[in-house]
Structures are given as C-alpha cells and as structure tokens.
C-alpha cells in the first residue's frame with residue numbers, strides 16, 4: 001500500500017536555519033511580555049502564571065528601559081504572579097493559580113483580568129483553561145492566554161491576548177452595525193516606544209474625517225466599553241504590515257466584519273493624505289469634506305516645513321544623505337517611506353528585527369520593494385545584533401556620516417561609524433517618552449525636529 | 461454544511477489492546493460509511509499500523525523535529541477505508557518531554573482546523589497506557605474528546621489502571637472535560653473473567669459497551685499488518701468489532717465516573733483473590749478425584 005500524506009512535503013527539505021544559537025542584544029521579549037498589552041487596556045490587570053522573574057523581566061525591558069513609559073494601572077509591579085517553582089512543576093500549578101485568582105479579586109480593582117501563562121505551566125500542561133472557565137462561570141470577568149516563551153515572542157503573545165479577549169469575553173453578536181465606527185489594530189503597545197502618542201495621532205486623524213475610533217489600547221482608549229463594542233463597528237482597520245491581521249480575520253469569521261489592511265503607518269503629509277483617502281473610501285465617506293480636512297492639515301504642516309527649509313538649504317552639505325533603519329517592520333516601513341519619499345534620503349540598509357511569522361515575510365518584502373516609483377529596497381530579517389551590526393558596517397553610506405534609525409543597542413556602533421543615531425525602537429533607553437509621536441502630520445514634525453536636532457548637535 | 465464532529469478517546473493499561481481495538485473500531489466505522497480519523501497519542505507511533513498494512517508513518521513530531529512549522533496535512537495519511545491516520549509521536553525514550561509533544565500535536569491539528577476541513581465525523585484518540593502527566597490528559601480536556609472509553613481485561617492490573625483513569629476523568633469532568641462512556645472488556649473468554657469485570661463495572665456503576673473475546677483471528681490479522689475487519693471480514697470477531705463500533709457511533713450520553721477509592725479497590729481485589737484461590741483449590745480437588 002502506498003503511503004502518502006494528504007499533502008506531500010517538498011522532496012528536498014532544507015532544514016530551517018539554525019536559530020537556536022544565542023541572540024546578542026535582544027530586540028523583543030518573550031510571549032508573556034504581552035502582559036503589558038493587557039495592561040495597556042485601561043483598568044485591565046494581567047495575572048501571570050509563571051516562574052519567578054518572568055514577569056519582572058518583561059516589564060523592566062518593555063516599559064522601563066524602553067522610553068521609561070511606566071507600568072500603567074495594572075502592569076509592571078502590580079501584576080500578581082503564581083511564582084511557580086518545583087512544586088508546581090511536579091504536581092501541576094492549577095490549585096496555586098486558582099488561589100491566586102481568588103485573592104487577586106479581593107485585592108485588586110479591575111474591569112478584566114487576563115491570565116497569562118509562562119513556560120512552566122505550558123510545558124507541564126496545566127489545564128489553565130479549566131481553572132479560568134470556573135471563574136468565568138461564576139461571572140468573574142477573566143480570560144486566559146497561553147504565552148509561554150517557547151511559543152513565540154511578545155508579538156505572538158499580543159495576538160494571543162487580543163484574541164483571548166475577543167473569544168472569551170465578547171459574546172456572540174447579531175446587532176446592527178454602527179456606521180463610521182472603526183476598530184484600530186496597529187502598533188504593539190510598549191514594544192513600540194511611541195505607541196501612546198502615535199495611537200492618539202491616528203485616532204485624531206480618523207476622527208477628523210468623521211469616524212469614531214475604538215483605539216482599544218492606551219490612554220486614549222475608553223477601556224472595556226470599547227472592547228465590548230468591537231463587533232458593532234463598521235470595520236476593522238489593520239494599520240501595520242502584519243500585526244493585527246489574524247485578529248481582523250478572526251473578527252471577520254466570528255462577526256462577519258470586514259477589514260481594511262493598510263501596511264504603511266502614515267508619516268508626513270503625503271502618506272497621511274493617502275491614508276485618509278483610503279480609509280474614507282473604504283468607509284464610504286464623501287470625498288469633499290475629507291479633502292477639506294487634508295487641505296487644512298497640509299496648510300499647517302507645510303507652514304512649518306516652509307520654516308524648516310531655511311535650515312535645510314543652509315545646512316544641506318552637512319546633513320546625512322544615506323540612512324539605515326533597524327527595527328520592527330511597522331516603524332521600519334513607515335520611516336523608510338517617509339525618509340525616501342518626503343526627504344529624498346537614500347536607503348542604505350533596512351533590517352526588520354521582530355521575527356515576523358514566515359507567512360507574512362514575502363508581503364513585507366514587497367512593501368519595501370515598492371517604497372517609491374523609482375526606489376526599491378531589499379530588506380533583511382535579522383534578530384541577532386552581532387549580525388545586524390555587521391550588516392550595517394558593510395552597508396554603503398557614501399562619503400557622509402550615516403544616520404541610523406535604531407535602538408540603544410546601536411549607540412556604540414554609531415559612535416564607531418561617527419554617524420548619528422535616532423532611537424526609534426525597543427529598547428530606547430536614552431529616551432524619555434511620554435506622549436511624543438512620530439506619525440501622522442504632527443508626529444512627522446516631531447520626527448523632523450528629532451532628526452535634525454541630533455544631526456546639527458552632532459559636532460557640538 | 462459541517463457535520464457534527466464526535467471525538468472519542470480510548471485509554472487503558474499498556475498492552476491491553478487499545479490500538480488493536482481502536483483500529484478495528486475505526487475500520488468498522490469506515491466500513492459503515494463514516495469519515496474517521498484515528499489519532500495515535502502515543503510516542504511509540506504504532507497506533508494506526510494495522511490500518512496501513514503494518515507500515516509506520518512519520519509522526520507529527522518527526523516532522524516538527526525537522527522544521528519549525530508543519531502543515532498538519534503532511535502528517536495525515538490515508539489508511540484502510542479512507543481512514544485518516546495521524547501519529548503524534550514523541551521524543552526518543554528517556555529524553556525530552558513526551559507530554560508536551562502530545563499537547564503540541566493535538567494543538568497543531570486543532571489550530572489548523574483540520575477536522576472541519578476534512579469533514580470528519582469521528583476522531584478517535586488512542587492514548588498511551590497510563591495518564592502519566594498533564595500531556596496525556598489533553599485528549600480529555602474541554603473542547604477535545606467528549607467521551608472516554610477504557611479498554612480493560614479482567615486482570616487486576618488492568619482494572620487498577622481503569623480505576624485510575626476514572627479518577628482522572630472525574631477530576632476533569634468538573635471543569636467541562638470529557639466524560640466516561642464505558643468499559644470495553646477485552647480478552648474476556650471465560651465466565652469467571654466476565655464475572656470479575658462485571659462486578660467492577662457494577663461497583664463503579666459503569667456500562668460495559670462490549671465484551672471482546674481474545675481470538676487467534678486478531679493475532680493472525682495483526683501478523684498480516686491488518687485489522688480483523690480487513691483481514692477476516694466474515695469472522696465472528698469482526699462482527700464483535702462491528703457491534704462495538706455501532707454502539708460507539710450511537711453513543712450519546714457519557715457520565716461522571718464514580719471510581720473506587722484506593723481502600724475500596726484493595727478490598728475489592730482481595731475478595732476476588734480469595735474467590736480465585738477457592739476456585740483453584742476446588743478445581744485441583746476435582747482433578748485429584750478424577751485421577
């Protein structure tokens with residue numbers, strides 16, 4: 001009898017590149033880092049079921065030494081943990097978790113608890129679902145997501161948390177859609193150092209053309225009320241190269257809700273205008289009022305740019321011409337688009353560092369290949385900073401000192417190359433970030449300030 | 461229109477006849493027109509062999525060892541009567557974590573929505589001997605199998621294992637996990653064997669789904685790499701499996717098991733042991749008289 005699988009594997013199996021080696025200077029955290037995604041929703045408190053140190057490490061890396069964003073209402077040091085150890089490994093940690101959830105309810109005031117598991121319970125196979133369902137049956141607002149580090153990084157974890165809330169907290173829905181209400185799925189909270197300001201600006205833009213926005217995370221979200229209204233929204237807007245897509249697809253399957261995917265976060269007038277027109281068209285908004293909004297924004301924007309051109313034309317000889325970006329695909333793509341199409345800089349090296357799922361990689365490459373009508377960029381996917389720095393050193397930056405958009409890990413490298421560094425991603429340990437934004441019309445101006453203050457003070 | 465999927469798990473002491481029985485159930489169900497998947501949740505990866513002429517197939521974890529991502533369909537092989545055969549597989553004996561392996565394999569098929577896509581009517585999990593750790597309890601958790609059947613002979617060790625399994629199911633049943641469907645009494649050939657297993661079933665208030673005699677037909681079929689249904693379709697043994705399969709297909713209501721506690725179990729087996737010794741003595745007595 002011939003034995004064939006339903007789908008045959010390619011005869012030549014190229015083994016996966018050996019990724020098991022150490023990574024120097026990490027650029028993301030493990031899946032349970034998504035505890036900060038839960039904490040990014042107002043009045044939501046994560047509960048971690050993991051070994052000692054797991055939760056603290058995520059918080060310190062993501063929310064402290066990354067823009068010093070702080071823990072939020074329920075994140076960081078507030079997060080209760082089972083502190084699982086030998087006992088829970090051998091005998092299972094379900095009882096300990098039950099006890100912790102019980103007491104957390106007594107001590108903490110939260111609209112929703114999100115239980116996140118670390119490697120220990122996921123490995124030994126604790127049936128966390130059954131523990132949590134017991135509480136759900138008693139009416140406790142609580143969900144769980146399996147986020148052991150071996151399952152993936154904090155991007156994976158974020159999708160797990162988001163989808164856990166959708167699947168376990170939002171019930172079935174068959175009401176009437178609210179025209180003009182949109183759910184925004186975009187930057188990864190805390191991992192992206194500027195997510196709070198950026199989401200605020202995106203929300204402002206969408207509202208300016210008459211939409212109502214469930215921004216879902218951050219200070220501009222109304223919390224769980226927004227989450228409950230997710231199914232009611234006219235559509236989902238996925239504003240990132242890939243993160244949030246699977247959530248939008250889940251919502252499409254669950255609530256028959258359409259989604260619009262725009263991979264490029266808009267920075268500057270050109271991109272922001274294009275963004276607003278695309279969204280408006282999908283939402284079925286009349287073009288006239290939208291054009292008025294764009295015109296108003298552009299008047300303000302170009303007014304500032306006009307002033308800036310004095311500086312730009314005077315200093316042109318000292319300004320960098322070639323740039324590199326090392327960062328998550330979302331910001332990498334957005335910055336490259338802006339710098340190429342609106343500042344005329346030349347891309348020397350773009351390295352995407354968040355280890356996007358393989359099924360999205362080709363689409364991400366395509367986006368970079370179409371940066372402008374005459375500019376196509378071949379990106380690299382890399383996570384190990386040794387390799388990343390090696391690639392940057394070998395890149396061609398011409399005769400001028402390079403400008404690098406990266407992270408604190410590039411400090412020494414940029415000194416060595418006598419270039420300028422703009423810290424735009426995790427970890428940004430020499431930036432204090434409150435509401436600063438680099439996207440939209442307003443964010444673009446902040447970004448220009450940042451870039452050229454850095455450059456002009458370089459020799460000071 | 462998606463059909464209603466029925467998921468069943470078969471547990472029992474090592475070597476008691478789980479894989480043999482499961483494969484025959486699958487074969488009989490396929491013969492009766494059902495779309496069946498048999499999922500071997502055992503690192504030995506030999507559950508479905510007699511559905512494919514005795515051939516081994518690569519397990520989910522074999523594939524996963526080669527690559528970080530596996531398309532579930534690469535681990536599904538068609539066997540007798542179009543039965544979809546999957547083996548979870550596991551690490552080499554003595555290394556790694558087999559329990560985690562089972563969890564991963566089950567998750568993989570669930571995540572990729574294979575059951576729905578293949579329009580399967582019945583999935584049968586053939587799970588390794590004892591529920592040694594959390595991993596092997598995965599098939600009885602909420603959202604996986606709804607009904608558990610245990611294969612047991614009248615041997616005390618097999619009954620101990622069945623009773624242990626009842627305790628495991630009882631634990632999960634409070635939280636929405638699988639319930640107990642009943643006992644498949646295997647290798648029951650004498651009246652005495654039947655009395656023992658009947659008594660255990662009565663004490664734990666568990667239905668016996670079917671008595672399966674120990675039969676040479678099964679051995680012969682196995683040696684030719686086939687199930688009894690395939691190798692000896694007209695045998696009495698094949699009809700026994702068909703009847704069992706029919707009962708399982710029609711089975712709807714399982715219940716929370718009521719196991720004996722360790723003390724009760726000890727007393728119960730001690731009583732049967734005395735009974736056994738008395739019976740043997742009587743038999744020896746009889747033989748002496750004849751001589």
Ligand SMILES: Nc1ncnc2c1ncn2[C@@H]1O[C@H](COP(=O)(O)OP(=O)(O)OP(=O)(O)O)[C@@H](O)[C@H]1O
Nearest residue numbers: 474475476477478479480589647673674675678682
């Ligand atoms: N009713 C039967 N009549 C004859 N032989 C049988 C019967 N049931 C099982 N056997 C034989 O017993 C042996 C063990 O059976 P099987 O492999 O099905 O057990 P198992 O419970 O799956 O074992 P394991 O726990 O090792 O997976 C096999 O050789 C099988 O042919």
Ligand code: SF4
Nearest residue numbers: 030032054118119149
């Ligand atoms: S990888 Fe596992 S052990 Fe390490 S921090 Fe993450 S959850 Fe904890």
Ligand SMILES: [Mg+2]
Nearest residue numbers: 478479502507
């Ligand atoms: Mg077996």
